Amino acid sequence: MSPLMKAVIFNRYGAAAELQYTTIEQPQIQPDQMLIKVYATSVNPVDWKIRKGMLKLVTGNRFPQTLGFDVSGEVVKLGDRVRLFQLGDAVYARLNQLPGTAYAEYVAVSESVAAAKPKNMTHTEAAAVPLAALTALQALRNQGQLQANQQVLINGASGGVGTYAVQIAKALDAEVTAVCSSKNVELVQSLGSDRVIDYTQQDITQDSSQYDVIFDAVGKQSFSACKPLLKPNGIYVTTLPTPELFLQIGLTSFLPGKKAKFILVQSSGSDLDYLKDLIETGKVRSVIDRTFPLAEAAAAHTYSESDRTSGKIVLTVSH
Numbered sequence: 001m002s003p004l005m006k007a008v009i010f011n012r013y014g015a016a017a018e019l020q021y022t023t024i025e026q027p028q029i030q031p032d033q034m035l036i037k038v039y040a041t042s043v044n045p046v047d048w049k050i051r052k053g054m055l056k057l058v059t060g061n062r063f064p065q066t067l068g069f070d071v072s073g074e075v076v077k078l079g080d081r082v083r084l085f086q087l088g089d090a091v092y093a094r095l096n097q098l099p100g101t102a103y104a105e106y107v108a109v110s111e112s113v114a115a116a117k118p119k120n121m122t123h124t125e126a127a128a129v130p131l132a133a134l135t136a137l138q139a140l141r142n143q144g145q146l147q148a149n150q151q152v153l154i155n156g157a158s159g160g161v162g163t164y165a166v167q168i169a170k171a172l173d174a175e176v177t178a179v180c181s182s183k184n185v186e187l188v189q190s191l192g193s194d195r196v197i198d199y200t201q202q203d204i205t206q207d208s209s210q211y212d213v214i215f216d217a218v219g220k221q222s223f224s225a226c227k228p229l230l231k232p233n234g235i236y237v238t239t240l241p242t243p244e245l246f247l248q249i250g251l252t253s254f255l256p257g258k259k260a261k262f263i264l265v266q267s268s269g270s271d272l273d274y275l276k277d278l279i280e281t282g283k284v285r286s287v288i289d290r291t292f293p294l295a296e297a298a299a300a301h302t303y304s305e306s307d308r309t310s311g312k313i314v315l316t317v318s319h
């Protein structure tokens with residue numbers, strides 16, 4: 001039997017109250033994996049979508065399940081084939097197995113999805129980064145092909161993905177228009193936005209500006225609504241697909257002109273290294289809205305489900 005650890009599990013899909021803080025066995029590692037002592041993990045909306053059963057076609061019906069894709073912690077055991085890391089290293093990672101498993105004191109992590117933790121961040125700040133910042137980076141750089149001096153509009157700029165997207169777009173030397181509600185205008189300005197649109201005061205689809213890239217980080221504006229705001233070869237990228245969007249992606253990929261795209265975040269140690277450089281050179285920071293102890297994961301989920309998070313929610317793990 002493996003040593004024991006504290007973790008948050010659930011035994012059936014449902015409300016936040018299904019999350020139980022309990023004792024389970026520590027995970028076994030594969031030869032290409034490391035055992036990480038978790039100091040912090042973060043809550044992403046996908047966590048409560050999985051908990052509610054919204055993704056059960058892929059997460060299945062085997063329980064108990066443990067959530068959590070983000071981790072920042074310390075390497076305490078190494079698989080035989082691990083080459084890049086050593087015992088005691090501080091690392092951060094975005095796990096690549098569903099439904100996560102980082103809401104725990106220890107987690108098994110493949111070396112290919114981990115990177116050295118940014119030196120100027122605490123574990124709490126670093127655990128906020130992986131899933132949300134990888135989404136922002138891959139949406140802007142890979143899908144949007146954002147170039148220096150281009151105009152980009154970021155919708156949902158105050159959320160987990162959006163706060164990193166604004167900063168990454170600025171690091172790529174783009175001109176950033178950020179969209180958020182009144183209470184988040186100052187925050188989004190402080191992240192470096194060139195212009196902020198308060199969506200409670202102005203309908204962004206009526207904006208007269210033209211953009212090379214529109215990144216809807218919160219999936220609240222359709223390609224059809226954004227199309228008039230795109231330049232002739234502009235690219236729209238969203239985090240939330242609809243059947244209509246897949247049709248538009250198919251159609252626009254074959255035709256010249258405006259494109260519709262969807263980002264599905266990929267775990268990547270090399271992209272986390274890229275983000276580490278942006279963080280250590282002061283170009284990107286984490287905005288932490290609230291932290292909760294791991295035992296209070298249910299309360300953290302309820303807050304995330306409010307759709308009003310400014311930045312990220314982090315779960316801290318004490319040993």
Ligand SMILES: NC(=O)c1ccc[n+]([C@@H]2O[C@H](COP(=O)([O-])OP(=O)(O)OC[C@H]3O[C@@H](n4cnc5c(N)ncnc54)[C@H](OP(=O)(O)O)[C@@H]3O)[C@@H](O)[C@H]2O)c1
Binds near residue numbers: 199217220
């Ligand atoms: N496909 C993928 O790989 C992928 C990866 C990451 C995330 N996602 C999805 O992307 C979405 C966003 O993730 P997240 O972590 O950024 O979520 P989040 O942090 O929970 O987003 C909350 C933010 O959304 C803003 N918001 C709510 N309604 C808005 C509206 N109508 N217009 C503009 N902003 C609005 C809120 O700002 P105000 O309070 O100012 O309204 C708040 O700051 C989630 O649905 C998530 O599941 C998908």
